[in-house]
Amino acid sequence: MGNKFSCLFAGSINLATAIGIDNMSKLTLNVLTKSIWVFHAACSPCNNCDIEILDALTPRYDLERFGIVLAGSIRHADALLVTGVPNKKTAPRIKLLYEQMPKPGVVIAVGTCSCGGNIFRHSYNFVKPLDEIIPVNAYIPGCPPKPEAIIMGVVKLVKALRRGNK
Amino acid sequence: MNYIYNYLVFPGFLFAGFCGMLASFIDRKITARLQWRKGPPLFQPFYDFIKLLGKETVLPSGVSKSIFLISPLVGLSAMTLVSTILWLGLLYSKGFAGDLLVLIYLMTIPSISVIIAGFSSKNPIASIGASREMKLILGYELPFIFSILVVIIKANSIKLSDIINYQILNGPVLNSISGVLAFIIAIFCIQAKMGIVPFDISEAEQEIIAGPFIEYSGPPLGIFKLTRWMMLFVVPSFIVATFFPAKTFSGNIFRYLILLVIVTLIRNTNPRIRIDQAIRFFWVHCTVLSFIAVILALFGK
Numbered sequence: 518m519g520n521k522f523s524c525l526f527a528g529s530i531n532l533a534t535a536i537g538i539d540n541m542s543k544l545t546l547n548v549l550t551k552s553i554w555v556f557h558a559a560c561s562p563c564n565n566c567d568i569e570i571l572d573a574l575t576p577r578y579d580l581e582r583f584g585i586v587l588a589g590s591i592r593h594a595d596a597l598l599v600t601g602v603p604n605k606k607t608a609p610r611i612k613l614l615y616e617q618m619p620k621p622g623v624v625i626a627v628g629t630c631s632c633g634g635n636i637f638r639h640s641y642n643f644v645k646p647l648d649e650i651i652p653v654n655a656y657i658p659g660c661p662p663k664p665e666a667i668i669m670g671v672v673k674l675v676k677a678l679r680r681g682n683k
Numbered sequence: 684m685n686y687i688y689n690y691l692v693f694p695g696f697l698f699a700g701f702c703g704m705l706a707s708f709i710d711r712k713i714t715a716r717l718q719w720r721k722g723p724p725l726f727q728p729f730y731d732f733i734k735l736l737g738k739e740t741v742l743p744s745g746v747s748k749s750i751f752l753i754s755p756l757v758g759l760s761a762m763t764l765v766s767t768i769l770w771l772g773l774l775y776s777k778g779f780a781g782d783l784l785v786l787i788y789l790m791t792i793p794s795i796s797v798i799i800a801g802f803s804s805k806n807p808i809a810s811i812g813a814s815r816e817m818k819l820i821l822g823y824e825l826p827f828i829f830s831i832l833v834v835i836i837k838a839n840s841i842k843l844s845d846i847i848n849y850q851i852l853n854g855p856v857l858n859s860i861s862g863v864l865a866f867i868i869a870i871f872c873i874q875a876k877m878g879i880v881p882f883d884i885s886e887a888e889q890e891i892i893a894g895p896f897i898e899y900s901g902p903p904l905g906i907f908k909l910t911r912w913m914m915l916f917v918v919p920s921f922i923v924a925t926f927f928p929a930k931t932f933s934g935n936i937f938r939y940l941i942l943l944v945i946v947t948l949i950r951n952t953n954p955r956i957r958i959d960q961a962i963r964f965f966w967v968h969c970t971v972l973s974f975i976a977v978i979l980a981l982f983g984k
Contacts, residue, residue: 545737552730579720581711584727589892592741592900595734619739619900 549595549621550675552584556594556618560611560647562601565661566628570598573664585671596623596671599653602630604642608650615651623654623674627667632656694770696763703912704728706943710915713947728912735905743805743898750803755899755906758796762913765789769917772843773924773935783841786921787831790876793910794820797885800907801895812894815958816885819875822965823882827872829973830865834925836980837862847928855927861979866926868973870945873918875961878911880950884958919943 559567574580574587588594591614603611615624629635631647638646647653655677657670689695707728715722742748765786771777794816801813835841837856838849856862875882886894896907919942920935929935956964 545733548730548733549737551724552727552734576718576720579715579722581715581723582721584723584730589888590897592898593893593896593904595738617741619741621738 546678550678552586553595553671553675554586554588554593555596555598556588556591556614557598558591558600558611558614560599560601560603560607560631562628562630566600566630569661569664570600570627570667573667578664578668580668583671591617592619594618594622596625597651598625598627599631599647600627602634602637602640603644603647603650604637604640605644606642608644611647612650623678624651625655625657625670625674626653627657627670628662629658629660632658635660689771690763690767694774695767698770699763699766699913699917700909703909703914703916704732706915707912709940709943710947710950713944714951717948717951732905732909735908736902738901740901740903741898746805746898747803750799751898752903754796754800754803755903755910757799758793758910759906759913761789761792761796762910762917765921766913766917769843769921769924773847773920773928774932776844776848778842778844781841782843783831783835783846783925786843787828790918790921791820791824793914794876796910797895797907800899801885804895804898806898808891809895809897811891812885812897816878816895818958818962819882819885822962823872823875823969826868826965826969826973827876829970829977830869830872831925833861833865833973833976833980836977843924847924850928851930856925857927859980860984861976862926864972864976864979866922868969868976869922869926870942870949871965871969873922874946874949875965877914877918877946879915879946881953881956882961883955884961887955915943919946 557567557570572578574585580586591597597615597618599611601607626632626647630637633646634643637643644650648656655670655674657667659666662670691697705728708723708725711727712722740752742751768778768782768786768789772782798813798816798820801809801816834846834856837859838846840846840849850856857866874880878886886896891897896904899907916939920939922942923935923938927938929938
């Protein structure tokens, strides 16, 4: 089910306003979409999505072609890649991480868990879905999504960002 | 007026920044090809830099704002000055007595700015990175100065343009046994100076995330990155000037590119070492070897 290259979007909300780029120059936006530094926040996942994200960064898929690099510190990041279900432990921390990220920055939910809770949504420690804690710009469903699906999601997000600024 | 032009445009800021970005691209591309990848596009460092200029600067709570924000500029201005003095000497034989020593001292200032940045950002990981950088400076400075001492003994001058003219007339320092020894030591030392892989202990991504830069974001981080890229251009070209300079601009650039490829190959074929291993490597092996090189140079070998 998750193997389809599907990538849903946050409907008709104004993406540019959501991430704070509405009064940004076109040059800055263009270079922003050409050099995305990714911070990978594992929000209590089962690690399958993390393995797929790492696969997407390996030489086989070579995301450095598009300027995508894994950043170690959230302060260097332009994109927050969240995997897993936010629970009572990780929900405050993911909120803190989002607040620490220098804007403009995007949030990408990878995997069905972070998109909506998956099978854990009735669990005792489930708080609320990720997009009710922090604003999410792109959803990449799949359990886990393939590296191709992750790349597809990032490409769609980049295209939407560029379109939103015109 | 001319000096301002030199500092800001030609052998100074714009020139070194541009060449540094290209050098960073070449470094990343060679790395990618060695890992059987395609690698980033040509203007990737430019994109990175302009993007960082457009981002928000997050100030951690409780830091000294002025020190936190000024320390990147300290390193950048020192590196620009090194580039100006060095390339004026290489291209036009301009300079003053003792400019070689000035260059050696100025080249440690970017490391010192990294240390100040690390300690001022009030983060335990940044402090670890800064203290490692400090130990690393203590490690590599002595063998580096010894290996430059070989050149000074050979050319019998501490003026950069005299050293270059001597080598153009009498053949490069690299043609002698002591020269080769000193050159090898100097390559290890610049590897540590530029903070690239076997000696990137202070900003080891996998263990202490980004070391001293962990709290930096936006334009200050961009300035730190720019300083690193300029170092990737300026420090190897200092080695070119002291060990095997050419008469023409293109010759110097060609020799610099050879050195850059050597540095990148060392970076890609070696794992990171621990700080105690690095100190032992520099103080025991490199210092002894460079001391032998100095003695050989005194005997004219």
